[in-house]
Amino acid sequence: MSLPSHHPFSLEYTADPRPIFASIHEDNRFVPVEDMNAVLVHGYDAVRAFCDHPAMSRNPIDAGLGDDAASKVRAERWPTLEHSMTSASLAREDGGNLIRELLAPDFRPGMIRKMSDTVNEVVETVCSPLKSESDVDVVKLVQEVPLRVISRLLGIDETTRDAQMFLTCAPDYFRGLNPISGDGDRDKAEAAAVTMLDILGRTVETRRSKPEEDLVTQVIEFANKRGDVDPQDLVRALVILVAAGTDTTRLSTTLAVKTLLSHPQATNILRDDRSKVKNAVMECLRYEGPTKYLVRASTEDVEFEGQTIPKQTLVLLSIMGAGWDPRVFEKPEVFDIDRELRGSLSFGFGAGYCLGVHLARLQVGTLLEYFLEHLPQSASFDESQIGWDPGNLFLREITSMPVHLR
Numbered sequence: 516m517s518l519p520s521h522h523p524f525s526l527e528y529t530a531d532p533r534p535i536f537a538s539i540h541e542d543n544r545f546v547p548v549e550d551m552n553a554v555l556v557h558g559y560d561a562v563r564a565f566c567d568h569p570a571m572s573r574n575p576i577d578a579g580l581g582d583d584a585a586s587k588v589r590a591e592r593w594p595t596l597e598h599s600m601t602s603a604s605l606a607r608e609d610g611g612n613l614i615r616e617l618l619a620p621d622f623r624p625g626m627i628r629k630m631s632d633t634v635n636e637v638v639e640t641v642c643s644p645l646k647s648e649s650d651v652d653v654v655k656l657v658q659e660v661p662l663r664v665i666s667r668l669l670g671i672d673e674t675t676r677d678a679q680m681f682l683t684c685a686p687d688y689f690r691g692l693n694p695i696s697g698d699g700d701r702d703k704a705e706a707a708a709v710t711m712l713d714i715l716g717r718t719v720e721t722r723r724s725k726p727e728e729d730l731v732t733q734v735i736e737f738a739n740k741r742g743d744v745d746p747q748d749l750v751r752a753l754v755i756l757v758a759a760g761t762d763t764t765r766l767s768t769t770l771a772v773k774t775l776l777s778h779p780q781a782t783n784i785l786r787d788d789r790s791k792v793k794n795a796v797m798e799c800l801r802y803e804g805p806t807k808y809l810v811r812a813s814t815e816d817v818e819f820e821g822q823t824i825p826k827q828t829l830v831l832l833s834i835m836g837a838g839w840d841p842r843v844f845e846k847p848e849v850f851d852i853d854r855e856l857r858g859s860l861s862f863g864f865g866a867g868y869c870l871g872v873h874l875a876r877l878q879v880g881t882l883l884e885y886f887l888e889h890l891p892q893s894a895s896f897d898e899s900q901i902g903w904d905p906g907n908l909f910l911r912e913i914t915s916m917p918v919h920l921r
C-alpha cells in the first residue's frame with residue numbers, strides 16, 4: 516500500500532518535502548497522521564514554540580504514549596534502549612541535563628576552534644579521492660569525517676575497530692530510538708547501543724587509571740568533582756554524543772554538496788569569496804536540511820493559534836518546514852548565500868539546542884571549502900540516482916549520492 520505524499524515514511528516526503536510545505540504553509544495547519552497518532556507541524560512559529568514547550572515532552576514514554584503492558588514487553592526485549600538513552604533521559608531533578616553539564620565546557624567555541632587543524636587534516640585525508648577519481652559517492656566519501664573527528668575528540672584511535680564500529684552503530688542506534696520504530700530497527704538499535712556502551716565504557720575505565728588529554732578524561736574529572744554522577748550515565752552521555760554528531764554531519768554535508776551542484780552560480784561566487792562560506796553553510800541547512808523531524812509528545816492539550824493538539828499525541832516538528840515558512844524566510848525557494856538567517860532553527864531551539872553546533876559548523880564549513888577547492892567544474896549528478904531510506908523518522912536519510920567528477 517502506498518503512503519500519502521505527506522506521510523513521514525513516504526519516499527516522496529523524505530526525498531523532497533518542499534512541494535508539500537508550500538500547501539501546508541498556506542494556512543499553517545497542523546497535519547494529522549492517523550496511523551501514527553501523530554501531528555505534523557511545519558510553521559516556523561509553532562515549531563519554535565514546541566521545540567521547548569512545557570507541555571511537549573522530549574520523552575514520549577513520560578508523556579504516557581504507549582500502555583504499561585507494551586512498555587513491559589519492550590523493556591524485556593530491548594532493555595538498553597528502554598532504559599532510554601535519549602538526552603531527555605539524562606534530565607536531572609533540578610531541571611538541568613547531565614549531558615549538557617558534562618559535555619558543554621568542551622563544546623564552547625574557543626575549544627572547538629582549537630580543533631580546526633584536526634578537522635582540516637581529517638578532511639584532507641578522507642576526501643582526497645575527490646582530486647583524482649572519476650566518480651565518487653558523496654555519502655561514502657564524507658561519512659568518515661565526523662566519525663574520525665569525534666574519535667579524536669574522545670581519544671579513541673580512529674584506525675581501530677572500535678572507532679570503525681561507530682560507523683554502523685551510530686546510525687542504527689539513532690534510527691531505532693524513535694518511539695514508533697519497528698521491531699527490526701529496535702533490535703538493531705539495541706545491539707548498537709550495547710556495542711557503543713561497551714566501547715565507551717572500556718574507554719572510560721582505561722582513562723580512569725590512565726588519564727590523557729582528551730574529552731573522556733575531562734568528563735571523568737568533571738564528574739568526579741560533582742561527586743553524584745552515576746558512572747553508567749556518564750557513558751550514556753558519551754554514546755548520545757557519538758550518535759548525535761555523526762549522521763547529522765554526514766547528511767548535512769551530502770545535502771549541501773547536492774545544493775551547490777544544483778546552483779553553479781552561487782558555487783562560483785563561493786569559490787571566489789570564501790568569506791561567504793560560513794553563511795552559506797547555514798543557508799544550505801535551511802534549503803536542504805538533514806533533519807526530518809524533531810520528536811515531542813504532548814503531556815496535555817496544547818492550543819496554538821486556533822488549533823489544538825490533543826494530550827498524548829506524537830508531535831513531529833519539521834525544522835526544514837520552518838526554514839521554508841515564507842512568513843519568516845522570504846522567497847524560501849531561492850537559495851541565497853547572503854540571506855539573513857538569524858532565528859534559523861536548523862540546530863533546534865531552547866534548552867535542547869544542539870550542543871555540537873560549533874563543531875558541526877566547523878566540519879561542514881571545512882568540508883564545503885574542500886569541495887569548492889577540488890570539485891571539478893565538470894562535476895554533475897543525476898537526481899534519480901540518489902538513494903533514500905524513507906524509514907528514518909529523525910533524518911532525511913540519503914544512502915548514496917553518486918557524483919561524476921571527470
Ligand code: HEM
Nearest residue numbers: 602759760763764767809861862863867869870871874875
Ligand atoms: C550539521 C550537523 C548537525 C545538525 C543539523 C544538528 C542538529 C541538532 C538539532 C536540531 C538538535 C535539537 C534536537 C531536539 O531539540 O530534539 C540537536 C541536538 C543535539 N546535538 Fe546536534 N546537530 C548537528 C551536529 C552535531 C554534532 C557534531 C554534535 C556533537 C558532536 C551534536 C550533538 C548534539 C547533542 C548532544 C544534542 C542534544 C542536546 C540536548 O538534548 O541537550 N550535534 N542537534
